[in-house]
Amino acid sequence: MDKQMQLIFAAAIQQRRLLRVEFTTRSGEERSRRCVPLDLAPSERAKIKFYKYHMWDLDSEPRPHFLSLSPEQVIQLEIxxxxFIPEQIVTWTRKNPWTIIRDWGSLS
Structure with missing residues (x-):
């Protein structure tokens, strides 16, 4: 896992800034999206618990949705x-659900 990308991702969370994410889809297509960074953690639904970048994809059609990418899929992250305002995105959280520490008020 690329340490520089992890630092960029964590900085975007802490600064409450959107990311420009360039990535490869499972079918091999390259995409670029504006995303809200949420966390870097194992996927709860996956059978094998690998760390993934979890984001809210603002550019997906027909409407924004959750996007989880393995580190191998991520080409570039740019703050x-x-x-972004966390309270407008995060409506499902439990107390202290995050792997990456942040100051998001009651959502921290």
């Missing part, structure tokens, strides 16, 4: 200047 944008565009902020």
């Amino acid at each position: 944008t200047t565009e902020p």
Whole structure:
């Protein structure tokens, strides 16, 4: 797992900034999306618990949805200047559900 990408991802969470994510789909297509970074953690639904980048994909059609990418799928992460408000995205959280520490008020 690329340490630099992990640091960029964590910084975007802590700064409450959107990411520009370039990645490869499972079918091999390259895509670029604006995403809210949520966490870097094993997928709860997966049988094999590998760490994945979990994000809210704002550019997906027909509407935004959850996006989980393995580190091998991520080509590039770039922090944008565009902020996000966690309370507008995270509506499902339990107390302290995150792997990456952050100051998101009651969502932390």
